[in-house]
Amino acid sequence: MSDLLLRNCTLKGAASPVDILIADGRIAAIEAQLQAPNAEIIDCQGNLVTPPxxxxxxxxxxxxxxxxxxxxxxxxxxxxxxxxxxxxxxxxxxxxxxxxxxxxxxxxxxxxxxxxxxxxxxxxxxxxxxxxxxxxxxxxxxxxxxxxxxxxxxxxxxxxxxxxxxxxxxxxxxxxxxxxxxxxxxxxxxxxxxxxxxxxxxxxxxxxxxxxxxxxxxxxxxxxxxxxxxxxxxxxxxxxxxxxxxxxxxxxxxxxxxxxxxxxxxxxxxxxxxxxxxxxxxxxxxxxxxxxxxxxxxxxxxxxxxxxxxxxxxxxxxxxxxxxxxxxxxxxxxxxxxxxxxxxxxxxxxxxxxxxLHVQDYDLKVGNPANVVVLPVKDAFSALRFQVAPSHVISRGKLIVQNKAATSEISVG
Ligand SMILES: [Zn+2]
Missing domain, CATH: 3.20.20.140 (Metal-dependent hydrolases)
Known part of the structure; x- marks a missing residue:
């Protein structure tokens, strides 16, 4: 399983975006501007990244x-x-x-x-x-x-x-x-x-x-x-x-x-x-x-x-x-x-x-299992307002779901 680097993640309640490095199924680092040359990169575009x-x-x-x-x-x-x-x-x-x-x-x-x-x-x-x-x-x-x-x-x-x-x-x-x-x-x-x-x-x-x-x-x-x-x-x-x-x-x-x-x-x-x-x-x-x-x-x-x-x-x-x-x-x-x-x-x-549920190791924290959800919006309010599905779901360090945004072509006016 290759390392994953989530670039430009907004964490709930945090002031500025961070990167999240995932290695061996766990969160290896959470910092701004992480360097990981061999990791596969997911660009989160400043969107909200949460635990599952x-x-x-x-x-x-x-x-x-x-x-x-x-x-x-x-x-x-x-x-x-x-x-x-x-x-x-x-x-x-x-x-x-x-x-x-x-x-x-x-x-x-x-x-x-x-x-x-x-x-x-x-x-x-x-x-x-x-x-x-x-x-x-x-x-x-x-x-x-x-x-x-x-x-x-x-x-x-x-x-x-x-x-x-x-x-x-x-x-x-x-x-x-x-x-x-x-x-x-x-x-x-x-x-x-x-x-x-x-x-x-x-x-x-x-x-x-x-x-x-x-x-x-x-x-x-x-x-x-x-x-x-x-x-x-x-x-x-x-x-x-x-x-x-x-x-x-x-x-x-x-x-x-x-x-x-x-x-x-x-x-x-x-x-x-x-x-x-x-x-x-x-x-x-x-x-x-x-x-x-x-x-x-x-x-x-x-x-x-x-x-x-x-x-x-x-x-x-x-x-x-x-x-x-x-x-x-x-x-x-x-x-x-x-x-x-x-x-x-x-x-x-x-x-x-x-x-x-008494879940242990739930938070997005270094050392915890890498269970991570990326939402295609900037904050929790927008997630509910637009009732979005996640763009990416990572479980135990592995990308298991990618949802592509639905698009509409509207020809009016
Ligand atoms: Zn019931």
Whole structure:
């Protein structure tokens, strides 16, 4: 592998452009006017160069499976779960791996090189989990996949589910998941969170819970996660995904909760594309947005990253793999249209995602693995404004993607 020299790179927040030298798969130097006579040169033209995008929340076992056996006509979370319940009976390893691989390539083409996937572990053969564990190893030379064992139907809804969740950790899932608001009772939901924290401690795993993904203002499992994180002192290893009910809590309760949250360092992962479409379905008007309080969490210094959640699956029929689209949607639905707020939304698909996923060696820093994305614009705002794809994606020091700018010929006026 020959050395690469990226000339004239603008790093986010830096005053003047630099060159980046890549050798042996790592960043060897970052300085102005580097000399490297034998290196292959990429002229970045003063454009924005960033670490890769981070997909904090997706379900690779169900990607690209929309319409099979039928499409979700009501658009609700619950019809999605019911359709998936039928589809998952027909899963095979090859089926999961081919769809997941296609999605990972779609994402890599758009600069996404870190992915946390949830995988349904309430299907008794655990075939999807085995398929993704194998795939994770097959793709590790060009993308990093982290697997969360996700009990889609609930831990206590069937007696065998509790054992399946633990078995998934034994087989190698790196993150423990849950879905307390979908357990049969509130008591089961609370118990499920205690169980998740216990498993995470015993198996030394991260935690990422689908939490309060409903419009019900009485769905209050986030406070249970907060209490557990305070007791265990492990908040930075914990993520609360969705938390859409937080958008429906009364302000007095939300304010109290924000105070507790500041003590825990837990990470929030919002999924604006999917939740703006799934939630509020039972409302007439005014119709709620069904999104967690992204702006307020950010204002309180709490780590928020965002995910795509779905690509063409039983819950959501769109999705291209682009995290730029997710950040763009975050700006809109969270009303984060001030320039510092737009900048923060860009962080939610880069640095904040790396923090949520506990990615080591993420930054563009000498000695770190050379995972680098070149965007065809000068700054983060322009990346969202024009919703660009990267011009170059470098993974482990190797150029793996080049996207040519689309051009239009217009003959009017
Ligand atoms: Zn999800």
């Amino acid at each position: 995008f981070v997909e904090s929340h997706i379900h690779l076992d169900s990607v690209l499976a929309a319409g099979d056996p039928h499409f979700n006509q009501s658009g609700t979370l619950f019809e999605g779960i019911q359709i998936w319940g039928e589809r998952k009976k027909t899963l095979t390893k090859a089926d999961v791996q081919s769809r997941a691989l296609e999605a990972l390539k779609m994402m890599a083409a758009q600069g996404v090189l870190y992915v946390r996937t949830h995988v349904d572990v309430t299907e008794p053969s655990l075939v999807a989990l085995d398929a993704l564990l194998e795939l994770q190893d097959q793709v590790k030379d060009w993308t990093t996949v982290q697997i969360c064992a996700f009990p889609q139907d609930g831990i206590y809804s069937r007696p065998e589910n509790i054992g399946l969740l633990e078995e998934a950790l034994k087989r190698g899932a790196q993150v423990v998941g849950g879905i307390p608001h979908y357990e049969l009772t509130r008591e089961d939901g609370v118990a499920s969170i205690h169980h998740i924290f216990d498993l995470a401690e015993r198996y030394d795993r991260l935690i990422d819970v689908h939490c309060d993904e409903v419009d019900d203002e009485q769905s209050r499992f986030l406070e249970v996660i907060v209490a557990e994180a305070i007791k265990h002192g492990n908040g930075e290893r914990v993520a609360a995904s969705h938390t859409t009910a937080f958008g429906s809590y009364n302000d007095s309760y939300a304010y109290k909760l924000l105070g507790f949250l500041r003590r825990t360092n837990i990470n929030f992962i919002a999924n604006p594309l999917i939740n703006i479409t799934l939630q509020g379905r039972m409302d007439s008007y005014p119709k709620r947005r069904g999104l967690t309080r992204i702006k307020e969490l950010w204002q309180n210094g709490i780590n928020v990253s965002v995910g795509q959640d779905c690509i063409y699956d039983p819950w959501y029929i769109f999705g291209t793999g682009s995290m730029i689209t997710v950040a763009y949607m975050t700006v809109h639905v969270s009303q984060m249209t001030g320039l510092p707020e737009i900048d923060a939304c860009f962080d939610m698909i880069t640095a904040n995602g790396a923090r949520s």
